[in-house]
Amino acid sequence: MHKVINQEIKQIISAYPEVGRILEEYNIGCVPCSVGSCLLKDVVGIHNLDPEKEATLMYRIEKAIYPGRNVPKPVVDASKKSAPKKITYSPPVKKLVDEHVLIKRLLALIPSVAEYTETSMKVDKDLILRCVDFIRNYADKYHHMKEEDILFKYVDEKAEVIQIMYKDHDTGRGYVRQAVEGAEKGNKAQIKENLLAYRELLTQHIKKEDEILYPWIDRQLSTTQVGEVFQKCNAADASVGDALPRKYEKFIIELEEKFLQEVTK
Amino acid sequence: MSGCPGSKTIDFSEKTNQEGSETGKRPSQLRQWPIQMHLVSPMAPYFQGKDILLAADCTAFALGDFHKDYLKGKSIAIACPKLDSDQEVYVEKIKALIDDAKINTLSVMIMQVPCCFGLAQIAKDGAEKATRKIPVKQIVVGLEGNILSEEWL
Ligand SMILES: [Fe+2]
């Protein structure tokens, strides 16, 4: 087992698909992951399961890999601090979680925007570009930059979880470029396909951050670092002013009203 | 149960669970004087830009590893929300620590007894009055020196 624990998760899953299914039962979504070079021990560690759950999970994985082996039943280490049930964030991380809410409101509108684009006579280029403006300036510049330039700098940036976040941000930027190109050319299918892909990507991305990555980072931050991250994020916000988040909140409200009317018309 | 839980007599001298080592010396982590909230000045150099621990008087006696685990790396002010007078001054001092001394964070450490939460309230009031914003944490210590909770407010 010692050897397996230090193996890349993708290799383990491809050799023993049952392990992927077990992980999924524990809401550890390694199977669809595009990279998969996390080590099994890190995968389990990052999810901060309570000791009992973790021991049972490891027991089941070992059983799946070595069915013939007489694996000892899990011994629960009660002295290990169990994970708190409700996730609590430090103030700077909480602010980032709160920013996800406005981004999720745009994601919720994307199917309507895509549908509207498909069914209208001519592509509403202005609408697409305004959505893109939100994504680029609020989701990306205002929000992702605080993650990339401030928060992620406080943990091991080479860690795979962080690499995946960077990759997601980049992939998202690619979809947005494609959607803009679609809008310029009046290519409905291109717009729809890329906006929907962006929605799918960011939905998963935000879920990963809220539930796994941010709590993992918070567990590593010292009190002093929490204060530093808080001040740096505040300074970043102050440098753009509060007009920016207000402007984009207003945009989302307008969009919600527009599509609510479209639906009820 | 009747009477104030803050001054109710409890004897746990029979406690047998005494894990931990008796060997080795622990150095003091105190890096300043004075420490009492009425005696300290928010302008003192040891507060500037620091992480501050605002500790209820009793906490340091209850916690076995107060110096090593909580005081280390921080500047401190102590107070008793039950017995101290002129506590409005405390609120103003917290505000000055945040706005003028530009402290990095404020951790309020209190005992689990209800009256001790008054100190957390003082910290919250001071933080609210301040124009600058900082993270504020509350740590609650049990009577037998265990940490009951530690959370950002
Ligand atoms: Fe992100």
Ligand SMILES: [Fe+2]
């Ligand atoms: Fe994010």
